[in-house]
Amino acid sequence: MSDSDNSKDYGGSREKEVEAGGGFSHVEAAPNLDEKAYVADYKAGAVEAENAEHRMGVLEAVRAYPMASFWAFVMSFTIIMESYDVFLINNFIGLPSFANRYGIYDARTDKYIIVTKWQSALQMAGQLGALIGVFLAGPLTSRIGYRWATMTGLMFLNAFIFIFYFGDSLPVIFVAQLLEGLPWGIFIANAPAYCSEIVPLRLRAPVTQMLQMFWAIGSIIVGAVTYVYNPRLDQAAFRYVVSHPQLKPDIPIDHPKKHRIPIAIQWMFPTPLAILIFCAPESPWWLARKGRLEEAAHSIERLGRKSRLNASETVAMMRRVVDLEKSTKEPNLLELFTGVDLYRTLIVCGVYAAQNLTGNLIANQAVYFFEQAGISTDTAFALGLITSALQMIFVMLSWILTTYFGRRSIYLWGSLGNTILLVALGVAGSVGISHSASLAQASLGLIISVLFTLGPAPASWVIIGETSAIRLRPLTTGVGRAAYYIVEIPCIFLASWMLNSGGANLQGRCGYVWAATGLVCLVTAYFFLPEMKGRSYREIDILFKRKVPARKWKQADVDVEDDE
Numbered sequence: 086m087s088d089s090d091n092s093k094d095y096g097g098s099r100e101k102e103v104e105a106g107g108g109f110s111h112v113e114a115a116p117n118l119d120e121k122a123y124v125a126d127y128k129a130g131a132v133e134a135e136n137a138e139h140r141m142g143v144l145e146a147v148r149a150y151p152m153a154s155f156w157a158f159v160m161s162f163t164i165i166m167e168s169y170d171v172f173l174i175n176n177f178i179g180l181p182s183f184a185n186r187y188g189i190y191d192a193r194t195d196k197y198i199i200v201t202k203w204q205s206a207l208q209m210a211g212q213l214g215a216l217i218g219v220f221l222a223g224p225l226t227s228r229i230g231y232r233w234a235t236m237t238g239l240m241f242l243n244a245f246i247f248i249f250y251f252g253d254s255l256p257v258i259f260v261a262q263l264l265e266g267l268p269w270g271i272f273i274a275n276a277p278a279y280c281s282e283i284v285p286l287r288l289r290a291p292v293t294q295m296l297q298m299f300w301a302i303g304s305i306i307v308g309a310v311t312y313v314y315n316p317r318l319d320q321a322a323f324r325y326v327v328s329h330p331q332l333k334p335d336i337p338i339d340h341p342k343k344h345r346i347p348i349a350i351q352w353m354f355p356t357p358l359a360i361l362i363f364c365a366p367e368s369p370w371w372l373a374r375k376g377r378l379e380e381a382a383h384s385i386e387r388l389g390r391k392s393r394l395n396a397s398e399t400v401a402m403m404r405r406v407v408d409l410e411k412s413t414k415e416p417n418l419l420e421l422f423t424g425v426d427l428y429r430t431l432i433v434c435g436v437y438a439a440q441n442l443t444g445n446l447i448a449n450q451a452v453y454f455f456e457q458a459g460i461s462t463d464t465a466f467a468l469g470l471i472t473s474a475l476q477m478i479f480v481m482l483s484w485i486l487t488t489y490f491g492r493r494s495i496y497l498w499g500s501l502g503n504t505i506l507l508v509a510l511g512v513a514g515s516v517g518i519s520h521s522a523s524l525a526q527a528s529l530g531l532i533i534s535v536l537f538t539l540g541p542a543p544a545s546w547v548i549i550g551e552t553s554a555i556r557l558r559p560l561t562t563g564v565g566r567a568a569y570y571i572v573e574i575p576c577i578f579l580a581s582w583m584l585n586s587g588g589a590n591l592q593g594r595c596g597y598v599w600a601a602t603g604l605v606c607l608v609t610a611y612f613f614l615p616e617m618k619g620r621s622y623r624e625i626d627i628l629f630k631r632k633v634p635a636r637k638w639k640q641a642d643v644d645v646e647d648d649e
Contacts, residue, residue: 127401131398131402133398134395134398134401134402137394141285143488146285148390148393149285149394151389152388153284153285153292153389157288157295158292159362162354163238163239163358165300165303166272167266168304169350170351171211172308172473173307174258174262178199178207187203188200203255210260210262211262211263211266211269212574213570214265214267215267215269215270215570216266216567216574218266219274219563219564219570220567221270222234222271222562223274223418223559223561226271226275226278227415227560231279232363234275235272235275235362236362238268238269239358239362240359241268242265243352243356245261245264245265246348246351246352246355248261249261249265249348273566274562274566277293277549277562280295280550281293281551282555283366283369287488289547290487290618291484291488293546294480294547297476297538297546301538302473304469304472304476305473305477308473310346366384368384369382372384381400383396402621402623405623409623409626410626416559418560418564426561431613433548433549433552434565435610436548436549436565436614437549437566438568438571439541439610440541441572441573442605443504443537443603445537446576476534476537480542480543483539483540484543486539486540487547487618492616492617493615496540496544497607497611502540503533504600504607505600506533506536507533507597508597509529511593511594513526514526514592514595515594525593529596530593550562552617579598583598616635617638623648624643627643
């Protein structure tokens, strides 16, 4: 199992091939770890390490770096917490009992509803906190590293969950979500960067796409929990001894804690993850940027099998890229918007922002969308759970597609298919109110949510992890995710207004809106998104500096000896 690129001769003529044990060649190690060595002194080792990564197939890379895959898995797991809470608050909004406790009576539907402004506020509170968190993540990670920054976020999250657990009003729940968002921003900024830096070239796509898989797993957990507790929540969840002035007299009042269980489940994750991440190796690329070369070599040895790699050569490869990007200044946000780094930053920001403009919010609001399409509450929760399970399966399928067909191809074709389906959803919502129309809208909503995780969504994480300069990576991923939240927050208000019976009540016709924004994203990606499949970080740096047009990256040639 190997990429088509493996047919190329990467250093095959050299006389330093190792015999059957790993395929890695060896050169003199001393200059590779000497901080005072010149590029010419360790370039031979850097070339050998890069050639070795090019020659590796996917399975060979897994065998050579088994622990790298494991630690990427652990870091990706932090995404579950944002996913869980985002879907939890959306599912709470879909519960009649939550509306009975905190909503107002709507005479048109003879039901209690959460008014649009509070529905939107609850949905965007976490994202607003995460927006602040991602700006904290870049400078924090650049200074103390991925491990300590992530552990700091996990410990703060433990504390903030208490506020959500004991909250008993919409304003308190809003504040709890806002504070929980701060560590989410650190997790979401660090995870794709860390995962892409600890694995060899052939594993960059699968490990960064795990982030989308864990997002789906988070929604599965919250879907299962709320589905199991839904009947109990409807009977007794959000009722209290103190009478509620807006409740009908026939709604019973008591004081159970059953609705707290889905909130309390969040405490399952932070402490075990913090212990695991404490044991994890720091990114060798981060250590190389800091000049801690011996530690970088030790980190590489912990990530891979010593019998299959040469740590000093791999460090030399990293030093070569770091020297290529070298600057006398400390990394700062202004650098992201100057020169060639502006283009790289815009790609990351654009890919992140596009996730909210191509129907992704239909996936995040699946249960509420199904209910607004006329599906019963229990069936809507079941469909939401099925959607999340299918998303996880399709993310796994995307590993194969993105690894062998490339990032750009999968992103463009997936976005095109998504746009067509969104138009179909709009048509289904325009044919009038009927049982068949409701089923068609619910089915298309499910299909859009699932296929989004086969193409654009997982490909986005790979692009985000590969595009930025190594030196500016923590800052770039943070700013990119900030763009995601800046676009998502108004989109949440728009999506809620379009779906809410107290708003536009568009139901499936919202597909027309998302199809229009999705088409804009598709056209933009066609002209500006390059194909980075099979490229080392050195090659990516050089191609950006050469200003090669995005559509010509596949044909562009970069010699293994080139440094500019």
